[in-house]
Amino acid sequence: MTNLAPRQGLMVRGATTADVDAIGRVAEAAGQRGEWTGVDPAYVGHLLRYGRIAVVIAGGRIVGFGATRGIPGRDGVTSMLCDLFVHPSHHGRGCGRALLAELWPEQNSPRMTFSSQHPHALPLYTSAGLGGWWPLLYLTGHTVSTPARWTVESSTPEAVSTLEAAWTGIDRRTDHRAWARRPNGMAIVANLDGRPCAAGTAAGEGDGFGLVHLAGDPRLHDAQAADSVLAVLAALETAGGNARVCLPAPHPAVRPLLAAGWRVTSMDLFMATHAMLLDPHRAVPSPALA
Structure with missing residues (x-):
């Protein structure tokens, strides 16, 4: 104490x-x-x-x-x-x-957070040594078409965690298990020409349902990274036809989603001691657990 x-x-x-x-x-x-x-x-x-x-x-x-x-x-x-x-x-x-x-x-x-737009938040985190780097966009919209050559299949938290650890060196097994236990939780793997190239978990209730976290093969180029997100969103079955995802503004999937009519409903600011603690061109983070 x-x-x-x-x-x-x-x-x-x-x-x-x-x-x-x-x-x-x-x-x-x-x-x-x-x-x-x-x-x-x-x-x-x-x-x-x-x-x-x-x-x-x-x-x-x-x-x-x-x-x-x-x-x-x-x-x-x-x-x-x-x-x-x-x-x-x-x-x-x-x-x-x-x-x-x-x-x-x-x-x-190394420290990071997603700061809200509350007027007290940014000064507080800046005083703790964090800088503001890019906005995290909360996007919602109707499911999209599956890109060519991509397939998506249900999986397990263990399999998804193993893929993520191989690609990033980060063990998120306990988080994927917790996300999969949430309402409508499901582990997902996206394959490009039959090869696993992205893995994550979707979950949530009602309008909050969507892609919670997605990791990708670092060998994917920008267009493939965008397609991996679109493929997973296309595979989500929602009662109202809408899904949700949080993406860094520079992520290559943002433009095609906005072009498809998706809306930005809110945004946070990524703040960190180092800009590249999260790669804004590849990260599909959970705002709560990244």
């Missing part, structure tokens, strides 16, 4: 399973809704088990929380800030800064 300056009247500590309901109340007050957000015990439980959650306490109650998840790769571990939310009644009181100091005590390690 870390005691902060008395004038702030704040205390920060690690979260436990007993804090899940209080975390959900803060998330809801901050505008979070639905499945796989801070109001979802399954999401919070995943972060408690495989990441780290800290809570900030004022007046004897939890008024904010933040969460990180380490992403191990060939170049070391990147700390992903998955969430940071403060109850609106305590904005501007140093809660966010206190949470970051607890979650990111090391200032020389």
Whole structure:
């Protein structure tokens, strides 16, 4: 437990399973809704088990929380800030800064997050050593046609994770298992001329259903990287005919999706200590877990 300056009247500590309901109340007050957000015990439980959650306490109650998840790769571990939310009644009181100091005590390690457009967010993350690099676009639209030479098949989290690890050096097995357990969760492999070239997971409820995370063979060129996304989106069966995906603005799949009538419904800003912690021309990340 870390005691902060008395004038702030704040205390920060690690979260436990007993804090899940209080975390959900803060998330809801901050505008979070639905499945796989801070109001979802399954999401919070995943972060408690495989990441780290800290809570900030004022007046004897939890008024904010933040969460990180380490992403191990060939170049070391990147700390992903998955969430940071403060109850609106305590904005501007140093809660966010206190949470970051607890979650990111090391200032020389690789760190990244997707910053919302809240006016407090960018200054806070900049003060923690992060730069803003590109927007992450939340795209939604009707499913598209399957590109020539591509086929898509259902798979397993284990198979998808094995492919991703071979291509990127990152083991996302626990995340793919968690994503596949979400409503309508399914592991997917996209094949180009019969060869696996992209693998990921789709999940979500209602309008939130779509491609959660996709990794690709690094040998794909731009047009093939775009087609891998289009092929997976074409294979998704949705009740209303719409699907969702989050893409970096420079990703080669953005132009064909916009040309097909897909809409940008929201955007975040990718912030990181190094620009290439995520490749914007290839990454198809989960905003929560990248």
